[in-house]
Amino acid sequence: MIGKTLKALLVGTTILAGASAAQAETFRWAFQGDAQTLDPHGLFETFTLGFQGNIYEGLVKRNDKMEMVGALAESWENIEPTVWRFKLRPGVKFHNGNDFTAEDVVFSVNRLKTEGSDMKVVATLIKEAKVVDDLTVDIITPTPNPILPNQFEIFYIMDKQWAEENNTTEATNVKGGDEGNHANLNANGTGPFIVKSRQTGVKTELTRNPDYWDKDMRSNVTEAIFTPISQDATRVAALLSGNVDLAYPVPVQDWGRLDSAEGVRPLAGPEARTIFLGFDQLRDELTASNVKGKNPFKDVRVRKAFFQAINIDAIKEKVMRGASTPTGLMVAPQINGYTEAMNERLPYDVEAAKKLMAEAGYADGFEVTMDCPNDRYVNDEKICQAAAAMLARINVKVDLLAQTKSKYFGKVLAQNGYDTSFFLLGWTPSTFDSHNVISSLIACRGGEDNVGSFNLGGYCNPKINELTLKIQSETDQAKRQAMIDEVFQIHKDEVGHIPLHQQPLSWGVSDKVEVVQRPDNQFDLRYAVVKK
Amino acid sequence: MFTFIAKRLVQSILVMLTVALIAFSLFRYVGDPINNMVGQDTSLEERVELKERLGLNDSFLVQFARFAGNAARGNFGFSYQHRRPVSDLIAERLPATLELSIVSAFLAMAIGIPMGVYTAIRRNSWLAHSFMTLSLVGISLPTFLIGILLILVFGVMLRWLPTFGRGDVVQLGWWSTGLLTASGLKSLIMPSITLALFQMTLIMRLVRSEMLEVLRTDFVKFARARGLAERYVNFVVALKNTMVPVITITGLQLGSIIAFAIITESVFQWPGMGLLFIQAVGNVDIPIMAAYLVLIAFFFVVINLIVDMLYVVVDPRLRVDSAGGH
Numbered sequence A: 001m002i003g004k005t006l007k008a009l010l011v012g013t014t015i016l017a018g019a020s021a022a023q024a025e026t027f028r029w030a031f032q033g034d035a036q037t038l039d040p041h042g043l044f045e046t047f048t049l050g051f052q053g054n055i056y057e058g059l060v061k062r063n064d065k066m067e068m069v070g071a072l073a074e075s076w077e078n079i080e081p082t083v084w085r086f087k088l089r090p091g092v093k094f095h096n097g098n099d100f101t102a103e104d105v106v107f108s109v110n111r112l113k114t115e116g117s118d119m120k121v122v123a124t125l126i127k128e129a130k131v132v133d134d135l136t137v138d139i140i141t142p143t144p145n146p147i148l149p150n151q152f153e154i155f156y157i158m159d160k161q162w163a164e165e166n167n168t169t170e171a172t173n174v175k176g177g178d179e180g181n182h183a184n185l186n187a188n189g190t191g192p193f194i195v196k197s198r199q200t201g202v203k204t205e206l207t208r209n210p211d212y213w214d215k216d217m218r219s220n221v222t223e224a225i226f227t228p229i230s231q232d233a234t235r236v237a238a239l240l241s242g243n244v245d246l247a248y249p250v251p252v253q254d255w256g257r258l259d260s261a262e263g264v265r266p267l268a269g270p271e272a273r274t275i276f277l278g279f280d281q282l283r284d285e286l287t288a289s290n291v292k293g294k295n296p297f298k299d300v301r302v303r304k305a306f307f308q309a310i311n312i313d314a315i316k317e318k319v320m321r322g323a324s325t326p327t328g329l330m331v332a333p334q335i336n337g338y339t340e341a342m343n344e345r346l347p348y349d350v351e352a353a354k355k356l357m358a359e360a361g362y363a364d365g366f367e368v369t370m371d372c373p374n375d376r377y378v379n380d381e382k383i384c385q386a387a388a389a390m391l392a393r394i395n396v397k398v399d400l401l402a403q404t405k406s407k408y409f410g411k412v413l414a415q416n417g418y419d420t421s422f423f424l425l426g427w428t429p430s431t432f433d434s435h436n437v438i439s440s441l442i443a444c445r446g447g448e449d450n451v452g453s454f455n456l457g458g459y460c461n462p463k464i465n466e467l468t469l470k471i472q473s474e475t476d477q478a479k480r481q482a483m484i485d486e487v488f489q490i491h492k493d494e495v496g497h498i499p500l501h502q503q504p505l506s507w508g509v510s511d512k513v514e515v516v517q518r519p520d521n522q523f524d525l526r527y528a529v530v531k532k
Numbered sequence B: 001m002f003t004f005i006a007k008r009l010v011q012s013i014l015v016m017l018t019v020a021l022i023a024f025s026l027f028r029y030v031g032d033p034i035n036n037m038v039g040q041d042t043s044l045e046e047r048v049e050l051k052e053r054l055g056l057n058d059s060f061l062v063q064f065a066r067f068a069g070n071a072a073r074g075n076f077g078f079s080y081q082h083r084r085p086v087s088d089l090i091a092e093r094l095p096a097t098l099e100l101s102i103v104s105a106f107l108a109m110a111i112g113i114p115m116g117v118y119t120a121i122r123r124n125s126w127l128a129h130s131f132m133t134l135s136l137v138g139i140s141l142p143t144f145l146i147g148i149l150l151i152l153v154f155g156v157m158l159r160w161l162p163t164f165g166r167g168d169v170v171q172l173g174w175w176s177t178g179l180l181t182a183s184g185l186k187s188l189i190m191p192s193i194t195l196a197l198f199q200m201t202l203i204m205r206l207v208r209s210e211m212l213e214v215l216r217t218d219f220v221k222f223a224r225a226r227g228l229a230e231r232y233v234n235f236v237v238a239l240k241n242t243m244v245p246v247i248t249i250t251g252l253q254l255g256s257i258i259a260f261a262i263i264t265e266s267v268f269q270w271p272g273m274g275l276l277f278i279q280a281v282g283n284v285d286i287p288i289m290a291a292y293l294v295l296i297a298f299f300f301v302v303i304n305l306i307v308d309m310l311y312v313v314v315d316p317r318l319r320v321d322s323a324g325g326h
Helices: A002-023 A046-052 A102-112 A160-165 A232-240 A252-260 A300-309 A312-319 A350-359 A380-392 A405-412 A434-442 A462-473 A477-493 B002-027 B044-053 B060-072 B086-121 B126-140 B143-157 B182-215 B218-225 B230-267 B273-283 B286-314 B316-324
Strands: A026-031 A060-062 A068-070 A073-080 A083-088 A128-133 A136-140 A193-199 A203-208 A223-228 A246-248 A264-279 A367-373 A397-403 A422-427 A497-510 B170-172 B175-177
Touching (some): A083 A102, A102 A128, A102 A136, A232 A246, A232 A252, A232 B143, A252 A264, A264 A300, A264 A380, A300 A350, A300 A380, A312 A380, A312 A497, A367 A405, A380 A397, A380 A422, A397 A405, A434 A477, A462 A477, B002 B060, B002 B286, B060 B286, B086 B126, B086 B175, B086 B182, B086 B273, B086 B286, B126 B182, B143 B182, B143 B230, B182 B230, B218 B230, B230 B286, B273 B286
Parallel strands (some): A026 A246, A367 A397, A367 A422
Antiparallel strands (some): A060 A068, A073 A083, A083 A136, A128 A136, A193 A203, A203 A223, A246 A497, A264 A422, A264 A497
């Protein structure tokens, strides 16, 4: 009798196991680091926000073609210059079953403004959020803002009731003082995946949200397991051995291996990140050079000579394995405001460069220290080494200081008084709009308008600051584009920076899955498909 | 005995304080943590304020004193990266490191000692020669290379073993163990061999040379003359007399195994303290680095203490000495 029951039980479980195996589609992926927090307002960082985007959602999102489409909002409209009205999607529920309403949007706006929030740059775009009715919200901006929806993609909505119940109405504070903030380790979004378990820095398991509103979602993944793997070799091995389905980034040098291995392939594409060189044009004497009493970089001829001495095709072929996209602009083609016609580079011409140097009085060149990170961008140190070798041909002796990103940024950024004479930096505008590039990298720094905070070299043309303000609030797209073009033209004529290239995205993917690679290096599980 | 242990534990506090002091004097050279804690659009004012709030503008002595004061109350601070108390993180990661280290140490001894004895007794056999040659490989190849080679052969080419992580773990109270699941055991094989290999060859060579010494001594000859079985002479009489230096080295090596698990852990993405530490170094997560270094110093002190106590067990002469008092 007992034997029979046992047998029946066994058969039962086998059938059950069989049934679930047929439906379960597990997707495993690895990145070099972990999402630093699950709190959607805790850190403005690409990977963290991209990871959270599988769990939380904003009012709008980008689809697989990077077009803005509705997420929690169905439609939006600029009803007055400073008022954006969002019509919310009805019938959406949070993972805990609570209804999504306009109250949650207003709550999330307020949470953005709390002390611990690292999303204050989004918060400053909003003067006030008002509930019109249950499914309508007005966002009032301090000044007219034509691109507000573009800037809202990474503004995720949290459930007001859940936050109040769990005492997490303020964003997780990196400064400490609110140890154990519930939202740091727990999540309750409206997105297609629910956090099943999480051990920070080790593993996060997600399961599909059965009640997700978008029934047309492409993904068939029912369970997703994320592991951060910090060592490049280990990450690539995990992919090659079939232990993960997607691993990124993969060193460009390993593409050949992935190509020749069975069952996996490299997935490359242009990233929206522009890599460029910059020079200190502000100080009267460089801090790290043998030229005393004057600053050679104040002379546009020297900057131009540097530009023309860089053989970008050689960098592309030799350093980037043919995978970079040389650029003449500080923005990538995917960025709003990019103009193809302006993407021309100054020609590579060592003789012309030498002539310019001679005209400027530096025929014998000079010495300068170059600051460079060695673990931040694709082959960053190698690019700097190549640039140093090229500049040697115009008699500039570059003393390369390549260090780990914490030390590099600790030296060159504002906190340390922009301590650099010549540097390499990369930038992806978080809003995917040129205005972010202009106001962060190109506008004069140190003014009351709080722009130019990443203008490490202190390039300055007051005309650009005027235009920056106008671009910010111009609602006529054609006029706005004309102003953006004007800024880029001035910057180009004055060689404010030397744009080098857009770096390649480098992922490794198993043949068992299909994924969409976004140019901002985000991975969206909504478009991940496990092949049958 | 009790005063001996108490004295050593008091000394351990001094050791830990010294380690922390040195650590804090070095932290200023590891870089600026702020940039890793905020996004690129965070304003300068907020960055400056954050640095001030974290006390990073204070001199290292002030930072050290604050750390020591908090640590004395059992508070190791708050990780910059994980935004969680450091003590929680370490408690979460400690089992992984200890399981890996202990299994490795066990492997090293279980294989290393018999190999050492064998190579001493059958000095000229071909097997002994091949052991000795192999041991050279173990001593000279760097750990990460061995790890990568194992991954390549058994993970990528043969696909027998998982290439990273700890597999499924079972929670026993606050202790998470991978020893009770099949995937956990499979995941343990490559990292523990990688970590054990160096120690194993070290133990083997040590046992061999000690054995060769002891086998030449008179009392071993007498034991043979008394007609004792060869096995008894080799494994009981001789081996026991080689144990004092072996215990010293093995004990100290256990400390190094725990400390140098860093490399093995990062090659295999083994979620232990070493990995936590190496990630903390990359992100300039000072609270984690400080707590880890102090904890490792404590381990070394405790292991040394245990080693000292084991001498007494193994070597009867020490017992007579201590009974005599001094």
